[in-house]
Each structure stands twice: as C-alpha cells, then as structure tokens.
Amino acid sequence: MKVKVVTHPTGEQIPIILDYDGLPIPAPNEYLLSRRDKSTNTLVRNARELSILYKWLYREQIDLRKKLTDPVSFNSAQINSVLVEQLRQDRDQSKAVSPITFNQRLTTVRQFINWYMSVLISQLPYSSNKFKSLSERKSVFNEWLSSSFISAPPSIKHLKKGLSKEESNFLMNILDPTFIHSFGNNEAVKYRNFISVGLMIYCGLRPGELLSLRVEDITIGSISSVSIVRRKPDLGDIRKPRPQVKRNGRLLPIENSELVKCLNEYIVDLREILEDKSELESDYLILSDEGEPLSQASITQFFHLLRSKYSQDLPENLSAKSLRHTFSSRMEIAMREAGLSEQRRREALAHLRGDSSLSSQDVYIAQAVEESAKEALRKYQCSLVKENN
Known part of the structure; x- marks a missing residue:
C-alpha cells in the first residue's frame, strides 16, 4: 500500500491510496475526496491510517464491500481483537504506538466505515429488509469500535506548553546571526533561521503561514508589519504537501527592532544569495539552503537538530507548535x-x-x-x- 499526493489542475493537493499493483482503491479515496475541505496534512494522515486497514484486509483476503453487506459479516472478535490490534502496532509491528496515535487511527477507521456503510445503505430502498439490517449493523460496528478507545496515561503538562523565558532567550541568542557561534552554515542561512523562528515566536505564525509568506508580505518602515494572506493554490509550488494559510488572514505589526533589522538585511541582501543557488525564481520569503521554497519537512528537521545539539538548554518539545x-x-x-x-x-x-x-x-x-x-x-x-x- 502506498499513499501518493496528487496535484490537481486547480492546484489543490489531495492524497490517494494505491494498492500493491499501484492502482487507486476506490472507497477510501472517495472518502478522502469527501473531506477535501481538510488540510493536505490531515488528509495524508487519514490516508496512512486507512492504509493500515486495507493492508489487513489484503492479508486476510477480505473484500470490504462484500463483507459489510453479506448475511455473515464481521464479528466482535475480528473487530475488537484482530483489526484493533493492527491499529495498535507501529509500522514494523515491533512495538505499540502511543494511545493518542492509536485513538487517531481508530477514529479515522471508525469514521470511514460509518461513511462507507452510509453510502451502501443509501443505495437501498428504505422499505427493504436489507436497509434495516445494514442500518442496525452500522450501529453495532460503531459501538464495537467506539468501545476500543483507550484513555491516554496522565501527561506531563509542562511538556505541552511553550518555552520558558530562559529557554526562549537562549533559543534566540544561539540563532542571533551577529553571534559568532550562532547556529547555521553561513550568513544567509543564519539570518533565515533567525527571522523564521522570530516570526513564529513574536508574531505567532504557523509553519504553513511562515512558508507561504511572499517578500511583498513584509513591510519595513516606521510601522513594520507582516501580512498573512490567503491566496489561491500556487500551481508553480511543487512542495508536497504545499504550505497554506488555513485560517483567517491578518496584518500583524512587528515591534521587535532586532527582528525588523534582520528581516531588512535578509530581504535586501542575503535572500538573493540563496535564490541564486536555484535555477528557479521564487517570490517566497523563506528559502532553503539550495534556494528553493523551504518545505515543512525542513522546518521539522531544523527543530530536531536544535533539540539534539542543545539538549541541555532547550526543551524536548521544542517545535513550531511550542513557539506558537x-x-x-x-x-x-x-x-x-x-x-x-x-x-x-x-x-x-x-x-x-x-x-x-x-x-x-x-x-x-x-x-x-x-x-x-x-x-x-x-x-x-x-x-x-x-x-x-
């Protein structure tokens, strides 16, 4: 099973699930299309969760449509013991996933089966006996799956919160491009890292909003600001998944003089150094070391490197989410x-x-x-x- 993200002519990116022959599996892909109002990241996660279900169906040689509608369908043991156990295992089935991950998988599978049975039921006459039996079966399956949710163990709350003043000060200091030992390979990369983290921690930008910024969205002057703009999908943006502004647009002032100074230096002089490394021109503000628009995976890797190198001074939950x-x-x-x-x-x-x-x-x-x-x-x-x- 493979999940592939397809870019439609409109610029919209939607994942599809392919079987072992490389062909799309109709039912789960139709379900994903019905949820196309969700972000690409959410749909990709849903697709991967459903691929676990279909790997199990493939191994057991089960035709889901036939099994759901046959007089003898799934029993409680198949659902609560076999299928649920598959959802508990990680990819190589060497250990169990966290309760949160398991519950997310179970939620997606339950919602999909409810949706699929609703589709099958809608194709039957209301007065038929099969309509009533499938409706009852749908309720039973939903009850079985719902009963399998597990309570997450008590969490350490401070790990879910943001950074302390000491941690955030340390973070900005080691990213300060004027600091001789600042984190980064060269001057342009150091400035990019500093303004990226600065916009997230001082202005509350999401990763998708940061990576969607164009140079024109930054205003430097007596009142400096960053504009978060919802735009139509950029057909020229080949990043997968493509960053996007999912929430309301807004205009945010930038009062931090050091951040404004670095933004100006980066836009006027240093961004061009990065852009020259790529054959493609781009209007995006945040560029990779190779001069292309930075990806969300690179943001994740960036925080991973920071956590590894400064593990004594930065929290283990350092991420774009913790900055927000x-x-x-x-x-x-x-x-x-x-x-x-x-x-x-x-x-x-x-x-x-x-x-x-x-x-x-x-x-x-x-x-x-x-x-x-x-x-x-x-x-x-x-x-x-x-x-x-």
Whole structure:
C-alpha cells in the first residue's frame, strides 16, 4: 500500500491510496475526496491510517464491500481483537504506538466505515429488509469500535506548553546571526533561521503561514508589519504537501527592532544569495539552503537538530507548535496584566492567531490562571517561612 499526493489542475493537493499493483482503491479515496475541505496534512494522515486497514484486509483476503453487506459479516472478535490490534502496532509491528496515535487511527477507521456503510445503505430502498439490517449493523460496528478507545496515561503538562523565558532567550541568542557561534552554515542561512523562528515566536505564525509568506508580505518602515494572506493554490509550488494559510488572514505589526533589522538585511541582501543557488525564481520569503521554497519537512528537521545539539538548554518539545504556544500564552498574560476582560482577551487572541473560534483560546487563558495560582502559592509559602523565622 502506498499513499501518493496528487496535484490537481486547480492546484489543490489531495492524497490517494494505491494498492500493491499501484492502482487507486476506490472507497477510501472517495472518502478522502469527501473531506477535501481538510488540510493536505490531515488528509495524508487519514490516508496512512486507512492504509493500515486495507493492508489487513489484503492479508486476510477480505473484500470490504462484500463483507459489510453479506448475511455473515464481521464479528466482535475480528473487530475488537484482530483489526484493533493492527491499529495498535507501529509500522514494523515491533512495538505499540502511543494511545493518542492509536485513538487517531481508530477514529479515522471508525469514521470511514460509518461513511462507507452510509453510502451502501443509501443505495437501498428504505422499505427493504436489507436497509434495516445494514442500518442496525452500522450501529453495532460503531459501538464495537467506539468501545476500543483507550484513555491516554496522565501527561506531563509542562511538556505541552511553550518555552520558558530562559529557554526562549537562549533559543534566540544561539540563532542571533551577529553571534559568532550562532547556529547555521553561513550568513544567509543564519539570518533565515533567525527571522523564521522570530516570526513564529513574536508574531505567532504557523509553519504553513511562515512558508507561504511572499517578500511583498513584509513591510519595513516606521510601522513594520507582516501580512498573512490567503491566496489561491500556487500551481508553480511543487512542495508536497504545499504550505497554506488555513485560517483567517491578518496584518500583524512587528515591534521587535532586532527582528525588523534582520528581516531588512535578509530581504535586501542575503535572500538573493540563496535564490541564486536555484535555477528557479521564487517570490517566497523563506528559502532553503539550495534556494528553493523551504518545505515543512525542513522546518521539522531544523527543530530536531536544535533539540539534539542543545539538549541541555532547550526543551524536548521544542517545535513550531511550542513557539506558537509561547506566543499565545505570553500574549494572554500581557493582556491580562493590561486589565482586559476575559472576553476581550479571548477575542484579541483569536484575532492575533487567525482563529474563528473563541473557545480555542480557553487553553491559554486557563494556563495563565494556573501560572498565576502557582505564583500566588509561591508567595504564600515564602510568607510562611518568614513568619516561622
């Protein structure tokens, strides 16, 4: 089984699942097409999760459509013991995946089977006995799969949060292109790394938004800013998956003078050095060492290298997501200290992050409350110590 990302004439990128003969498998690919409103990354993950199901069907020589509609279909043991066990295993089946990964796989398989059975049921007359039996069977399968979800073990919460002030300061210092021992191969790469991380940690950009930036989206002047713009798919962009702006566009001021200075230096002089290494011209702001638009895989690898080299000073959860969490948490604290109400803070965070949902900001508000509670507890305990002394 193989997952391949296909670029359509419109520029849209959608993955397809190929069987062992290299031919598309109709049902799961139709399901992926029905979810084309999702991001390419999400669809690729769904495709890989469904490929596990179809590898199992292939080994057992099971025709899914026939098995779902036959008088004798899957039994509880086949679903809860055999199929579910396949979803628990990693790719080489040497160990079990994490509860979160397993639950994601199970969710996708359950949703697909529900969708497929709904399609099969819709082809039958409402008054037929088979319509009723398949509807009941669909409910049973859904119940069996739902009962297999496992609770994730208690997580270490601090690993999911952003960087501390010390960690973020260290990160920006070792990326500072003016620092003699800064991380990077050459001057152009050092400036690119610094502004990439700077835009994520100071402005809250997602990786897709960062990699979608064009040079024209940066304004340098008395009021410097970065513009997040939703554009039509770029047919000339061959990156797979292609970075995209999935949320609301917005205009964000850049008040950090060091970041503005480095952006100006990079755009005016250094970006061209990288671009000259490629035969293709590009308007994208962030270029690879070879002068082509940087890929999301390169961003992931970049943070992996940083974690490996500076493991004593940077957290193991350092990633683009942790930088965005750092931005969101600090913005929430700053707005709370400025006296904004909770509702106003929620609205402001949604705007700065490009979110449409206000409820998605609750995690940062809750974190700020938790940090305030810890600080109050620290002061309380210190006061007791002084009293005892």
